[in-house]
Amino acid sequence: MTHACPDSLYDTIADALADQGYLVLENPLPADLLAGLLLNLQQQETALSRAGVGRQGDYQLDNRIRGDAIQWLEPGVPAVTEFLSWMDKLREAINQRLFLGLFDYESHYAVYEPGAFYQKHRDAFRGKPGRKLSTVLYLNPDWDTNNGGELVLYDEAGENELLRLAPEYGRLVLFLSEDFPHEVLPAGARRQSIAGWFRIKPL
Numbered sequence: 001m002t003h004a005c006p007d008s009l010y011d012t013i014a015d016a017l018a019d020q021g022y023l024v025l026e027n028p029l030p031a032d033l034l035a036g037l038l039l040n041l042q043q044q045e046t047a048l049s050r051a052g053v054g055r056q057g058d059y060q061l062d063n064r065i066r067g068d069a070i071q072w073l074e075p076g077v078p079a080v081t082e083f084l085s086w087m088d089k090l091r092e093a094i095n096q097r098l099f100l101g102l103f104d105y106e107s108h109y110a111v112y113e114p115g116a117f118y119q120k121h122r123d124a125f126r127g128k129p130g131r132k133l134s135t136v137l138y139l140n141p142d143w144d145t146n147n148g149g150e151l152v153l154y155d156e157a158g159e160n161e162l163l164r165l166a167p168e169y170g171r172l173v174l175f176l177s178e179d180f181p182h183e184v185l186p187a188g189a190r191r192q193s194i195a196g197w198f199r200i201k202p203l
Contacts, residue, residue, distance in 0.1 A: 005028070005086075005089065005090070005093075007093075009025075009028065010090070010093035010094070010097065011097070013025070013090070013093075013094065013174065014093070014094055014097035014098050017094070017098060017133070017174065017176065018098060021175060021176040021179050021180065022153060022162070022163065022173070022174060022175035022176065022180060023173070023174055023175075024163070024165060024171065024172070024173045025171070025172045025173075025174075026170070026171055027170040027171070028170075028172050029083070029086065029137070029170065029172070031170075033079060033082055033083060033086070034139070034169070034170050036077075036078065036079025036082070037079050037080070037083055037137075037139060037194065038139045038141070038192075039079070040077050040079050040080060041109050041111075041139060041192060044071045044109060047071045048069040048070065048071050048109065048111055049069060049070065049071070050068075050069055050070075065118070065119050065121075066116075066117070066118040066119065066184075067112060067113070067115070067116030067117055067118070068110045068111060068112045068116055068118060068184075069110075069111045069113075070108040070109060070110050070111075070195075071108055071109045072106070072107070072108045073107045073108060073109065073194065073196075083107075083194070084105065084107075087105045087107070087135070087196065087198075088105065091104075091105055091198055094133070094198075100132055100133065100198075100200065101132075101200045101201070102132060102133060102198040102199065102200060103199060103200060103201050104198070104199050105196055105197070105198050105199070106196060106197055106199065107135070107194050107195060107196030107197070108194070108195060108196075109192070109193075109194055110192070110193050110194070110195045111190065111191070111192050112149065112184065112187060112190070112191040112192075113190055114186075114187060114188055114189055114190065115186050115187075116186065116187070116191075117183070117184055117185060117186040118183055118184040119183055120152075120154065120158060120181050120182065120183040121181065121182070121183070122177070122178070122180075122181050122182075123177035123178075123182075123197060124177035124178045124197075125178065130197075130199055130200070130202075131177040131197040131198070131199055132176070132177055132178070132197075132198055132199060132200045133174060133175070133176060133177060133197065133198040134174065134175050134176075134177045134195075134196070134197050135172065135173070135174050135194075135195070135196040135197070135198070136151060136172070136173045136193050136194070136195050136196075137170075137171075137172045137193060137194040137196075138167040138168055138169060138170065138171045138172075138192070138193050139169065139192040139193060139194065140167050140168065140169050140189075140190075140191060140192055140193075141169045142169070143166060143167060143168045143169060143189075144189070145166045145168075146188070147187050147188040147189040147191075148185050148186060148187045148188055149166070149167050149184065149185060149186070149187025149188075149189070149191040150164045150165055150166055150167070150184075150185045151163070151164075151165045151167065151173065151182060151183075151184055151185075152164050152165075152182060152183050152184075152185060153165070153173075153175060153180050153181075153182045154180060154181045154182060155180075156179050156180070156181075158181040162180070167187075167191050167192075167193060177197060
């Protein structure tokens with residue numbers, strides 16, 4: 001079953017992105033879809049692999065920078081297919097409202113074991129083709145905020161904190177990839193999410 005979002009939600013997302021470049025949504029995805037994604041993540045346990053930093057020739061594993069394990073999402077499992085469809089409808093709606101030229105979406109499960117973190121970084125650099133809009137969906141039922149693990153979003157200079165967000169179940173955050181350095185703070189418990197990026201084509 002395909003879950004459609006009301007136009008009012010798309011309007012809210014587009015307005016926030018145009019105004020401040022980021023927003024947080026509380027449980028925008030249906031409960032059955034979240035449950036399906038959480039189950040699939042649990043079933044993917046053995047497929048998770050350590051995440052690296054850098055691209056191609058610069059790619060390396062470095063726990064001093066990031067400590068999560070990931071598994072890329074591909075259509076096939078019903079919950080994953082539905083999630084990717086939901087995101088594709090969001091892509092179309094944002095393009096209609098903001099003309100960003102988003103052409104596809106890539107995403108992966110990200111699991112941080114206790115103590116793991118991701119140092120301050122950017123998902124994209126201004127003027128470079130690729131990632132334009134970042135998304136994070138949290139899959140942590142009954143998250144205790146005392147466990148930390150927040151996402152911290154900074155201004156473009158990377159100096160002033162704009163947002164500190166606990167990874168609570170069903171919460172979705174979106175932000176313009178070029179504009180906001182961000183980090184993941186260490187958590188006292190296993191921290192699970194889906195990190196994703198809408199991309200633009202090279203010129």
